Amino acid sequence: MLFHLANAALLPMLSMRIAAAPGHLNPGLFAAATVIISQVVMIPVAIRVAGSIDKYGYWRCILLALLIMPIRAALAASSDAPEMMVPVQILDGLAAGILGVAVPSFIVSLLRGSGHVNAGQSVVMLMQGAGAAMSPALTGAIAGRYSFAGTAARTNACRRRPTAGSWTSSRM
DSSP states (O other), X not given: OHHHHHHTTHHHXXXXXXXXXXXXOOXXXXXXXXXXXXXXXXXXXHHHHHHHHHHHOHHHHHHHHHXXXXXXXXXXXXXXXXXXXXXXXXXXXXXXXXXXXXXXHHHHHHHTTTTOHHHHHHHHHHHHHHHHHHHHHHHHHHHHHSOHHHHHXXXXXXXXXXHHHXXXXXXX
């Protein structure tokens, strides 16, 4: 939940920052391009992760995805140049591709044979949705008080918590 709470509003917030900046860039076209960039990266990454999850394990894959996101946020906060969104969205596609395969696969492996796989998936998706739904309100409140760059830095703390939790869980 913390991951999606911190991550869901990052792209809309950055798109607003670009739209508010003086220039001749079409904000709608820019937002569409950023979504396409992450999707083009996510699909081959998901295919690759599906084939290599047995080799590296669920926790390593999940941890890698969670480590990518604070780097993405720091990169996004470092510059307001529109061209910086390309590497930001590439990192988003990497993390989304990894998590999109590793998390559901991990849930299936945990609950296999219990008859509760769908319920387990639903609980995880509920938590992800709750975090993503609250994200714009939290991010907007922080951006109103500080700045776009300050918001990315403050929500980065939420991104690091799941990473630390995954690291300690993988050590057990």
